[in-house]
Amino acid sequence: MTFRLFDAPQAEPSRFVGFAGNIIDRQSEKREDDSAEKALADPSSRLMLMGSGRILLKAGDDAGASSYFGVQEARALGADLANAVLLGTAPDGPVLAAPVATDEAGLPQTVKAMEYRPVYMQGLIDATALGSLAQGASLLAWHANHRFCGKCGQPTEMRAGGYKRLCTACRTEHFPRTDPVAIMLSVQRDRCVLGRGRHFAPGVYSALAGFIEPGETIEAAVRRETLEEAGIRLGRVVYHASQPWPFPYSLMIGCFGEALNDEIEADLAELEDCRWFDRAEVLSMLERTHPTLMVPPHGSIAHHLIRAWAEAAPPA
Ligand SMILES: [Zn+2]
Numbered sequence: 001m002t003f004r005l006f007d008a009p010q011a012e013p014s015r016f017v018g019f020a021g022n023i024i025d026r027q028s029e030k031r032e033d034d035s036a037e038k039a040l041a042d043p044s045s046r047l048m049l050m051g052s053g054r055i056l057l058k059a060g061d062d063a064g065a066s067s068y069f070g071v072q073e074a075r076a077l078g079a080d081l082a083n084a085v086l087l088g089t090a091p092d093g094p095v096l097a098a099p100v101a102t103d104e105a106g107l108p109q110t111v112k113a114m115e116y117r118p119v120y121m122q123g124l125i126d127a128t129a130l131g132s133l134a135q136g137a138s139l140l141a142w143h144a145n146h147r148f149c150g151k152c153g154q155p156t157e158m159r160a161g162g163y164k165r166l167c168t169a170c171r172t173e174h175f176p177r178t179d180p181v182a183i184m185l186s187v188q189r190d191r192c193v194l195g196r197g198r199h200f201a202p203g204v205y206s207a208l209a210g211f212i213e214p215g216e217t218i219e220a221a222v223r224r225e226t227l228e229e230a231g232i233r234l235g236r237v238v239y240h241a242s243q244p245w246p247f248p249y250s251l252m253i254g255c256f257g258e259a260l261n262d263e264i265e266a267d268l269a270e271l272e273d274c275r276w277f278d279r280a281e282v283l284s285m286l287e288r289t290h291p292t293l294m295v296p297p298h299g300s301i302a303h304h305l306i307r308a309w310a311e312a313a314p315p316a
């Protein structure tokens with residue numbers, strides 16, 4: 001068999017998922033301990049302000065909201081600029097993210113606090129801003145959850161513009177983490193396996209998913225999760241696309257798996273239901289013409305996995 005290294009299509013599927021549009025130049029090799037401070041002194045800098053799973057949006061002059069604030073505006077809104085992180089440089093200047101209190105009572109009428117999920121699902125900000133939101137929200141959540149050294153228990157301090165925390169007691173450096181999650185569509189001829197989590201919106205069925213564990217390959221995690229959740233053994237597993245997922249700092253890794261057995265044994269502790277869907281039914285769920293059922297919304301990687309399979313030419 002010939003080894004074809006670049007067999008994938010040129011337009012890589014990850015480009016089309018929500019949270020993938022970040023164009024910030026991270027300049028990761030130039031991060032200095034005072035780089036956030038320096039950026040805050042630059043009048044062209046803009047900030048995203050976030051807290052408690054919500055982001056502040058400013059009413060725009062025309063249609064559409066803006067998720068960026070100037071340094072003075074951020075200060076006036078009570079943003080915690082001492083804990084601002086530098087995301088990098090966009091074409092029009094540095095971009096930072098800073099923690100802020102997001103309770104509506106203290107906000108001016110032109111500013112609204114929105115949870116990340118509706119911002120993403122309703123397309124309230126453009127794709128590049130949504131990509132920056134994923135970067136900023138993930139990083140700020142990591143800081144909020146890692147204020148103390150995991151080794152000696154002493155408080156840690158931010159360094160490298162927010163890309164590191166240092167324990168000044170034992171000198172251990174702590175770096176931002178990204179948690180890999182496998183999300184997979186198991187397919188067999190002209191049908192695929194979809195499941196319903198207990199917390200899903202009414203009528204929604206999706207691809208199965210689970211955290212990748214230490215010491216596990218992506219493929220092994222895909223096989224293990226599919227067997228655990230659906231009782232389906234997988235043969236070949238192929239990678240399709242990935243999606244940054246700021247809830248709080250995951251990377252969704254989307255794969256297809258080749259189902260080897262017919263019988264589904266759903267793990268009903270995790271899933272409310274799990275069954276086979278044929279291609280025609282899945283297409284109607286994608287197009288929202290199905291009378292009762294649907295798949296997750298367009299920006300989600302689950303939607304892209306399901307659509308890529310459903311719209312591919314059926315096997316001869
Ligand atoms: Zn320590």
